[in-house]
Amino acid sequence: MSGLPDAFGLDRLRAAVLRAWRDSPTRLTEDTNAERDLRAGGYRDRLLVELAQNAADAAALAGQPGHLRVTVTGGELRVANTGAPLDEAGVAALASLRASAKPAGTVGRFGVGFAAVLAVTSEPRIVSRTGGVVFSEQRTKDEAGAADVPVLRLPWEPGDDEPPVPDGFDTEVRLPLAVPAGDVLDTIAAEVPDLLLALPWLARVDVEGRTWSRAADSGTGVVTLTMPEGTARWSTHVDDGVVWALPVDDGGTPLPLTEDVLHTPTPTDERLSLPARLFAPVPVEPSRRRVLTGEAARPVLAAAARAYxxxxxxxxxxxxxxLVPSARFPLSEVDSELRDLVAAELSEQDWIPAVAGGDLAGNAARVLPVDAPELVRLLADVVPGLATACGHGPARLLETVGARAIGVADVVEALTGIDREPVWWHGLYDTLLAALDARQLDAAELGALPVPLADGRTVPGPRGALLPESAPEESGLLELAGLDVVGLHLVHPDAAHPLLERLGAHRAGPAELLKAPALREAVERSVEDAVSGVDVRPLVDAVLRLARDSDASGLSALALPARSGWRRADELVLPGAPVLDVFDPEAVGEDGALDVLDDAFAESHDPAVLTALGVLDSFALIVDDEPADADHELPDETAWWEAAAPARVYAVRDLDLIADDAWPAAIRLLAQRPETWRALIEPGGHTSWWLARFALLDGRAPADWRMPAARDLAGLFDPVPDVGLSPEQLTAVGVRTALPDAATVDTDDAAELCDRLADPEREVPLGLTLRVHRLLAEHQRAATGHVDPPDSVRALDGTVADAGDVVVLDGPWLLGALPSARFVACEGTAPDRGPGGSAMPGSAAGGAATGGTATAAALAEAFDLPLAGAVVDAEVSSDGEFAPWTELPAVAEVAELLGVALPDGGVVVHERLTVAGADVGGADVDVPWWCSVDPYGDDRHEAGQGGVGPAGVDAGGVDVGGVLHASDTSDGLARAFAWAGGLWARRWEIAALLDEPDPRTLLG
Structure with missing residues (x-):
């Protein structure tokens, strides 16, 4: 390979190592052992990892994404990469075994990790654009003169025949393979995807014609791995030397892991339960399978948690x-520590999306446990720290990282006092109703939910609020909205919602609005407010507007303008109403009980609405179907109540305001309207009761007159004069048609009758006197009242006598002893006895003419008079002969004709029956019959006389109840027999039959 000879100071590096070995015979052994440990321990199976890290570092130093290519050529594994080429520091690091030349920000740049190549070769070479370096186990053995040497301590220059770096690459590692190439390539191919995730600067890896590439979206952090077997997408985050990666689908939706292992960046055996994969340079044991627990690993795990x-x-x-760790048991010690650290960071760092914008730390987040995203949106600026997440599941999940679930009651409290438009509240109610229908919350939690009202206020709680059923301009709502009525909760129409009705609000048309307690309270105090200067016109206008379409009953206290100021509606009369013509002028006006409605106000409003509120156009009615007491403010109501004990009140009001000279006209007005006429003829009603006593017809009360046709009352009452009223009207107001029934007579009636009987100027027929006395006695017996005893009474002869000179007749036989002027008597009834029975003389069953002793006693008590039987001192003075009834043939024949049984006992028959005593002047007085017994049980005869009274005699004939005496005449015997047989009412018939015992007498 041509280039710079010894470009990296290789001779110097070798000389230094050899000198160290010579100077310290143990150094060679130490280096050999150290390299063996690296090869067999920490860097075993890390061939591609270490080479890929070097490639990534080179790319990072060059500032360009790196490309790594793996090929096998001539038995050599060649790994070429782009990026910064090999330099002197890098060579020195390669040959040091203990040092690394990696600068800050790189993963591993030619350090001790290069020892991983020794797993596949003992003759590694590195060729770069800047030069190359060769390591050789054999050459090192030859140079050191030892059989066991480290491979990576002595670097040599490549030979001149070393091929240059392939085009497009900057460095290539060449490794003559000592192991099968196929196994190595399979291992490398399996590790590529993880390395592309863990090494952001590595963009592409080719392995023998197969390509893996990495494409990162800088905006989302999503890394797309294109692989021979397909495409994988990961959302990644790199920070502080660690990488977190989360699988996502093609749409970016996370596919959280349920279980994984820690990557360093190759997989370890440390199981993790976090939903994302962690690549972190955590210190591991020499086996590279387990993390070095304790202080060594904690800083890296803490850094990983901070990045999460x-x-x-x-x-x-x-x-x-x-990404919130699921609630489960940790899978390893590292997993436990990392989960705790991650949960703490999720609690402290901002990452939870806030509905108001930005992110929230877990411990600052508030989560609504109701699945209602729209509700959360509406609460964005209401509940501080509210997360966008909502529902029971998210709430429970986020609670594990410090978030707090905010209950519906907390939301309601947060809503209290805020200022929002009614339409905003309507939208809020929409979301709450949906949650309520989905059973995600309880209606009880919404009891204090704020409600915007039509008057601009917002009140807590829908209960009792009114929901308008129609548009404001149609329902009077506009007028009501402007009222300052405490307690009138009229919901703003833009906020009206079915939810409020579910929570206790009520649908309100005009009728419901008028029945609202708060409105009615305002009506009740409206006069007081008006007098004190409060402007009640808006209230009046609102009520009148609502009353057009609804029942205005119960609102009669509404203040309305009168001619002399503000008055209650039911204290006002419409201008021109006919009833004004019959009221006393002093009763109408500023100081009167009534006033006239302001004329201009009356003209501007519907009379029907005004009268519905209580303004009078005629007489007003008081109706109470279940009265409890005399509290209806009717005149003399207490006296009527005591007399009538009414089951209902249906009466005319204001009768006491009628002028004395206007009664006929007033009665005609009452008769014109069906309602008031019905009150006038109400049985036992107050109206007829009061009119009969206090109305004036020709200067006297109606009850002081009788109808002209009521001739049986002549003498006691005068006929009513012509006052322009019909007979029906006269009767209805109390003009008498007959004596009253005893059950309806009150104390005043009884006193009136006593006074009239005691009036010597009146010529009262005797029969009428008896009937009135009977009525007074029954009234006394009914104990319905007490009559003051009269000073004068009407006697049996029709004269008026001083009460001290008369007695009450309680035995008919006594009539023969005294003059009629000495007796007061009642109309009679038949004795109360069964067929063939007998009655005690003077008992309640006896004495038909007296009405019985009980009736006589009641009359005596009413008049405070003695009973005649108790005071008359007279006894039988003649002699007679006792005869049983069965031995009197004439009497027996009469009994047979009448079809009655003969009574027990008999009668003492006198040729001439006389009585004598102090009450008859001591002389003998002839009487037709007599009963010698005190009606109260004080016998007036000698025992053993042989007489038999109605009570019968014992077996020896001894009188045990009284003795009947009769003159030997048909009249005397008829009376005695009728009394004894309970046939008193037929005594005249019996007398006639005794005179002529023939059926023709009975029938003719």
Whole structure:
């Protein structure tokens, strides 16, 4: 080979080595042993690796991608490369065994690693454009005079016949093979792909006509390896002397590894579980299979971990998570240490794509555990540190490198207080609803979700908010939006969304808006606000607008302008309303209970809407189907409530405001409208009850008059004069048509009847007196009220007597003892006894004319009068003969004709029956019949007299209940027999039959 003889100072290098061997006899042995260790240990099976590293270093020094070619020529393995040629420092490194000439930034530039060639040859040569060097085991043995020498210590110049470097290359290593060429080439071919990945400056490798090439995309870091068997793509990252490589498909999608080994750059036996391949100059044991653990390897592993996030950053945002180490047991000690270091770096370095832009360190990242990318996008400037990754899987994965999952409640809290357009919120609700439907979150977590309102506010939580159903300009929403109504949460129409309804908001048309509690509260205080100077016009306009299309009931408190200021709607009357003609002028105006609606305001609004709000165009109604108490502000309602105990209230309001002289006109107004007429005729209703007592017809209450046709009330009540009302109207307002039923009589009615009976100017028929007394007694028995005892009463003869001079008749036989003017009596009823039974004289069943002792006692209690039977001091003064009823043929014949059984016992028959006593002036008084028993059980006869009362006698004939006496006349016997047999109502019939016991008497 021609060129520069001894261009690299080879003579000097040999002389130095030989001198060292001569000066130190052990040095030769040490060098020999050292080379043997390299050849058999650390550099075994690293032939191509070392040559490729040298080629890569040469390319790096030259600044051009390197090309490596491997051929076999004449039994020699020739490895040619491009790049910086061989230099003196490189030769010195080759011959030193312990030194390397590699500069900073190179992998290995002709150092101890060249010893790998000794695995295939003992006569290596290197030829370069700058010269060459030859090593020879035999020549070294000859020179050193030893049988065991190192091959790579004595360099010689190539011979003149050494072929030059092949065209296109700068250096070629020539190795006469001592092993089969095929095995070497197969080993080399298998190692090429890894070396192209590990050595960025090596771009192409040819092996006996087969080509491997590397193409790197500087923008993405993806390396494409074109190989004889196909193409492989790897995303790579080189930093601090290490290379990370991740397989990707043709579209750049990562294909993470599930298991691999550490490469240095050739494979070791150290198993790794990371998803990417690591090429790192980690110190290894002489076997090159295991890493030297401890302090020697830790700096390189730490450097590799620091470089790992760089590989992640080279990937597309959505692909980076594949590099997070999976949760599994480490595959080796190195794997365990490296995984921990990588996780720590992923936690500290920025690599997780942030939705706001840029990258985040793992410990600074926040991950939404909901698979909703659009939601994440919307939250970009709301949640600091929010990652683009979302969903439960990514959240759990990134938590292993320090990220924190941010719950929906945290998101809601972050949303609170932010200012966004309503359409932004609508988009947010879209994403949340989709997540809710996908069961990725719980609706309970969204309870405080902010909601933008139509008035510009944003409130926490949809519950109770109102969602407008129509456009703002159509629904009154524009007016409502301008109101400052606390608690009225009207959702902005641009933000209205089905999600809000799911979370408790309500669809709201005009009806729902008018029922909103907050709006109703504003209505309730509107008069107070208006009086205090608050502008309530917007509220009024909004309510009136909504009331056009909905029910405005319950909004009668709305402030409206009156002629004299602001008043409640239900305290106002429409101008010109007919009802104004019947109200007392003092009741309408600034100081009155009512006022007239402002004329201009009334003209500008629909009267139907105004009256729906409560403004009066006629009488107003109070309707309550389930009343609980007398709290409807009706006049004298408490008294009516106590009297009627109503099941519902359906009544006319403001009756107490009617002028005294306007009642006929007012009643006609009430009759004109079906609603008020129905209230007027409501059974037991307040309207009729109150009108009957407090309305005025010709100066007197309707209840003070009777209908002209009610002649059975003549004397007690006067006929109503003609006041221009129909009979139906008069009846409806309480003009009397008959005596009231006892169940409907109240205390005032009872007192009124007592007063009228006690009026000596009235000529009350005797039958009507008896009927009224019966009514008063039943009222007293019903205990519905208490009547103050009258000072004067109507006696049985029709006169008015002082109450201290009369008694209440409780036994009909007593009528014969005293004048009628001494008795007060009730209309009678039949005795209460069964067929063939008997009743105690004076008991509740006896004495039909008195209505029974119980009724008489009730009347006595009502009038505070004594019962006649208790005070009349008179006894039978004549003699008579006892006769059982069965021994009185005439009586038996009458009983047969009547079809009744004879009673037990009998009667004492007198030729002339008389009674005498203090109450009859001591003289004998003739009576038709008598019962000598106290109605209360105080017998007025001697035991053993032989008489038999209605209670019967014992077996010995002893009186145990009283004694009946009768004059021997048909009238006397008829009365006694009727009383004893419970036939009191038929006493006149019995008397006639006793006189003429013939069927014709009964039938005719």
């Amino acid at each position: 996030p760089g590989l992640a950053r080279s990937l597309a945002s959505d692909d980076r998570r594949v």
